[in-house]
Amino acid sequence: xxxxxxxxxxxxxxxxxxxxxxxxxxAMKRTKNSSDFFIASRGLGPIVVALALFSSTxxxxxxxxxxxxxYSIGVSSFWMVVISSTGYAVGFFLVAKRIRMIAEVRNCxxxxxxxxxxxxxxxxxxxxxxxxxxxxxxxxxxxxxxMALVMQAILSGTAIFVDISLxxxxxxxxxxxxxxxxxxxxxxxxxxxxxxxxxxxxxxxxILITATTVFEGGMAEASAIILADDSEAIMPFxxxxxxxxxxxxxVFGLGLAGQPHLxxxxxxxxxxxxxxSILPMSLFGYIMAALLWISIGVVMRAAVVSGTIDxxxxxxxxxxxxxxxxxxxxxxxxxxxxxxxxxxxxxxxFLNIGTAAIIHDIPKAIRGKSIKNELMWARIVTVLLAxxxxxxxxYSHFQDATLVAILGAFGWATFSASIFPVVAIGLNWKxxxxxxxxxxxxxxxxxxxxxxxxxxxxxxxxxGGLVSFVTSLVLFIGVSLMTKPPELDDDINTIMNI
Amino acid sequence: MRSKLIYLxxxxxxxxxxxxxxxxxxxxxxxxxxxxxxxxxxxxxxxDGAARLEHIGFYAYACQVLxxxxxxxLCALGISDRYLTREFLWYMAGxxxxxxxxxxxxxxxxxxxxxxGTTRYFLGFPVATAWQVYGSWAGAIPLIIIYSxxxxxxxxxxxxxxxxNQLLAEQKKNTEQ
Numbered sequence: 155x156x157x158x159x160x161x162x163x164x165x166x167x168x169x170x171x172x173x174x175x176x177x178x179x180x181a182m183k184r185t186k187n188s189s190d191f192f193i194a195s196r197g198l199g200p201i202v203v204a205l206a207l208f209s210s211t212x213x214x215x216x217x218x219x220x221x222x223x224x225y226s227i228g229v230s231s232f233w234m235v236v237i238s239s240t241g242y243a244v245g246f247f248l249v250a251k252r253i254r255m256i257a258e259v260r261n262c263x264x265x266x267x268x269x270x271x272x273x274x275x276x277x278x279x280x281x282x283x284x285x286x287x288x289x290x291x292x293x294x295x296x297x298x299x300x301m302a303l304v305m306q307a308i309l310s311g312t313a314i315f316v317d318i319s320l321x322x323x324x325x326x327x328x329x330x331x332x333x334x335x336x337x338x339x340x341x342x343x344x345x346x347x348x349x350x351x352x353x354x355x356x357x358x359x360x361i362l363i364t365a366t367t368v369f370e371g372g373m374a375e376a377s378a379i380i381l382a383d384d385s386e387a388i389m390p391f392x393x394x395x396x397x398x399x400x401x402x403x404x405v406f407g408l409g410l411a412g413q414p415h416l417x418x419x420x421x422x423x424x425x426x427x428x429x430x431s432i433l434p435m436s437l438f439g440y441i442m443a444a445l446l447w448i449s450i451g452v453v454m455r456a457a458v459v460s461g462t463i464d465x466x467x468x469x470x471x472x473x474x475x476x477x478x479x480x481x482x483x484x485x486x487x488x489x490x491x492x493x494x495x496x497x498x499x500x501x502x503x504f505l506n507i508g509t510a511a512i513i514h515d516i517p518k519a520i521r522g523k524s525i526k527n528e529l530m531w532a533r534i535v536t537v538l539l540a541x542x543x544x545x546x547x548x549y550s551h552f553q554d555a556t557l558v559a560i561l562g563a564f565g566w567a568t569f570s571a572s573i574f575p576v577v578a579i580g581l582n583w584k585x586x587x588x589x590x591x592x593x594x595x596x597x598x599x600x601x602x603x604x605x606x607x608x609x610x611x612x613x614x615x616x617x618g619g620l621v622s623f624v625t626s627l628v629l630f631i632g633v634s635l636m637t638k639p640p641e642l643d644d645d646i647n648t649i650m651n652i
Numbered sequence: 653m654r655s656k657l658i659y660l661x662x663x664x665x666x667x668x669x670x671x672x673x674x675x676x677x678x679x680x681x682x683x684x685x686x687x688x689x690x691x692x693x694x695x696x697x698x699x700d701g702a703a704r705l706e707h708i709g710f711y712a713y714a715c716q717v718l719x720x721x722x723x724x725x726l727c728a729l730g731i732s733d734r735y736l737t738r739e740f741l742w743y744m745a746g747x748x749x750x751x752x753x754x755x756x757x758x759x760x761x762x763x764x765x766x767x768x769g770t771t772r773y774f775l776g777f778p779v780a781t782a783w784q785v786y787g788s789w790a791g792a793i794p795l796i797i798i799y800s801x802x803x804x805x806x807x808x809x810x811x812x813x814x815x816x817n818q819l820l821a822e823q824k825k826n827t828e829q
Binding site (some may be wrong): 225226227228229230232233236237238239240242243244246247248249251255258259366372373374376377378381383384385386387388389390391392393394395396397398400403404407408426427429430431433434437441448455458459465466467468469578579582583584585612613614615616620621624625627628631632635645648649651652 | 655658661662665666668669672675676678680681684685686687689692693694695696697698699700701704705708709712715716719722723726727729730731732733751758759761762765769771773775776777778780781783784785788789790791792793795796799800801803804807808812813815816819820823
């Protein structure tokens with residue numbers, strides 16, 4: 155079996171991709187209008203929403219970057235993972251119920267739609283839509299590049315595709331992604347997410363078992379090896395220190411309720427009461443899948459420190475080297491399929507919300523009405539957006555990484571800082587004003603842009619994301635308290651009382 | 653009640669901002685955010701843990717306490733005024749205390765290690781790290797339980813459901829007219 159390792163991995167990935175294409179074709183029959191395309195007409199069951207929610211949370215970063223971060227900075231990066239239970243809880247307490255209610259009452263198909271309804275403001279809709287488009291470009295470009303690099307690594311290991319180029323891999327992987335997103339919209343996206351989520355849970359569980367067998371003394375021996383080399387790396391704040399850890403706790407924990415690709419999914423369930431089962435199911439799935447992040451990272455750092463294996467060329471090689479050395483080919487196949495699943499499930503979510511912002515929200519904010527034939531334009535813009543992101547990815551890889559790096563700054567931290575106060579607090583506090591919302595979004599964008607462009611480094615590992623989040627929170631509430639509370643529309647007022 | 657909660661959330665946010673500024677202005681320690689590993693490229697080392705906390709330990713500890721308080725205040729903000737009962741607030745207080753215990757055990761466990769240089773292991777990790785890994789995950793379980801099992805009592809009661817359905821019905825009627 156070992157002799158066919160690459161072929162087995164390739165086969166698993168191929169089966170997964172064929173499944174995505176078939177799902178796209180199936181979902182196309184169920185996609186009849188833009189509401190189907192963007193929010194599945196609010197008709198999804200709890201299991202589907204739960205799996206879609208957690209699989210979109212854990213992107214390719216979780217499968218590749220996560221273990222790499224543990225290898226690089228030790229336990230510091232655990233904070234991004236262990237905060238998930240708090241993050242999901244805050245998200246459901248603050249957002250899940252009211253966003254779903256407003257979506258139904260106002261027939262909203264996107265997050266900026268909900269925000270415009272809550273604040274009766276097209277300016278807030280416009281700023282939210284622009285933030286989403288900028289963030290989506292950065293996220294999508296990095297996800298597509300990650301997908302292509304993994305595909306190239308798999309294919310170049312076989313005799314037939316040994317010289318396959320990165321451009322070909324970008325084309326193949328983007329083509330599959332575009333196909334099922336264009337044909338089936340969010341319906342294809344969430345149903346592929348279900349399988350993607352299941353694969354990720356299985357992969358996380360099996361990897362944990364494998365990781366505990368690498369050293370005779372299990373994870374405790376791996377921890378002891380790291381402790382003997384550099385104790386801080388395996389202590390609670392890791393190599394990056396207490397303030398970096400705190401920043402991740404804050405930005406990844408509270409910030410979960412500010413991620414547009416996640417909270418948009420909270421608009422899609424059929425019954426509001428399903429939320430009570432969606433929350434624990436999502437969290438369970440996330441924790442199981444995240445076991446991969448922690449276990450591979452710890453074992454790989456210990457294996458290198460102890461001399462069991464050679465040092466890695468790059469920290470991000472941690473997962474792929476672990477799979478090639480410590481797992482059998484079948485498990486490696488499942489995990490590589492899981493990796494594609496993680497990348498694609500996040501990419502399709504971003505493609506969907508980015509398209510909604512471009513064809514629905516920005517025209518509505520500027521012209522005051524939607525464009526005609528939204529479904530047709532949604533499909534066209536989905537293709538164009540994916541091609542543009544793929545081009546960014548290639549340009550970044552071969553020419554200049556600056557552009558994608560800048561857009562990448564509009565990632566999780568910027569979404570957290572700009573969207574969390576406006577949505578999570580704004581949906582629950584009647585005193586939130588348009589001025590407060592605009593100030594919060596604006597400050598979050600400016601701080602993240604400046605920190606990124608100027609390369610500002612703060613002492614003790616304090617991140618720009620933490621600074622922008624706290625600033626935007628203070629400004630949002632402070633400015634709202636200083637400005638006149640708005641007159642809420644009757645329906646929004648009723649919803650905020652429920 | 654919710655309108656008062658926002659002042660508390662605001663106060664916590666301002667205090668957090670103040671502590672972060674204080675940390676930025678505190679005496680710096682070389683490589684407080686990690687240093688390149690002496691042997692392995694791509695790895696960072698933490699170095700002297702005690703030195704890294706010497707000037708900012710109190711502020712960092714307080715930041716985390718404030719964040720945990722912020723979490724329960726935000727969860728309470730999501731609850732309708734009618735259901736912010738004494739029972740609910742006790743549950744929230746319990747959840748806050750549990751997360752404080754986890755944080756205190758994690759921080760003091762780390763301090764003890766820095767003083768003694770020895771540690772026990774629990775389920776694969778040094779005790780302080782085990783509190784972080786398992787404790788942080790488990791620390792929010794009460795919030796999940798309150799949400800899931802208290803859904804019909806605090807989050808979305810039958811009465812709420814009726815009100816919402818009534819709102820939908822009125823809207824439908826208005827649209828038809």
